[in-house]
Amino acid sequence: MFILKGIEQLEKAIAKAKKIRPRVEFGGFGHYRVSGSKGFYTVVCRKDERGYKTVACTCKGAEKGLVCYHAASALSLHVGLAKQRLTA
Numbered sequence: 001m002f003i004l005k006g007i008e009q010l011e012k013a014i015a016k017a018k019k020i021r022p023r024v025e026f027g028g029f030g031h032y033r034v035s036g037s038k039g040f041y042t043v044v045c046r047k048d049e050r051g052y053k054t055v056a057c058t059c060k061g062a063e064k065g066l067v068c069y070h071a072a073s074a075l076s077l078h079v080g081l082a083k084q085r086l087t088a
């Protein structure tokens with residue numbers, strides 16, 4: 001799990017996601033399933049009780065607090081959906 005502070009944090013992971021182009025499945029607002037090397041990982045984007053945006057992924061990298069490309073892929077979808085929600 002990591003706390004999302006800005007887009008610069010995601011740059012490397014986004015670059016990797018663009019190369020790998022994982023499948024992202026929508027599982028409800030803030031919940032995504034992203035394809036990885038060993039099947040699908042679950043990514044959860046939420047605001048915690050302190051108001052921080054947190055992103056959790058079930059892969060090994062994210063367990064260590066790394067920003068993985070699954071999270072970056074899910075976030076690009078999440079940000080779009082969150083914007084739609086605001087303007088809806």
Ligand SMILES: [Zn+2]
Binds near residue numbers: 041057060061
């Ligand atoms: Zn991951």
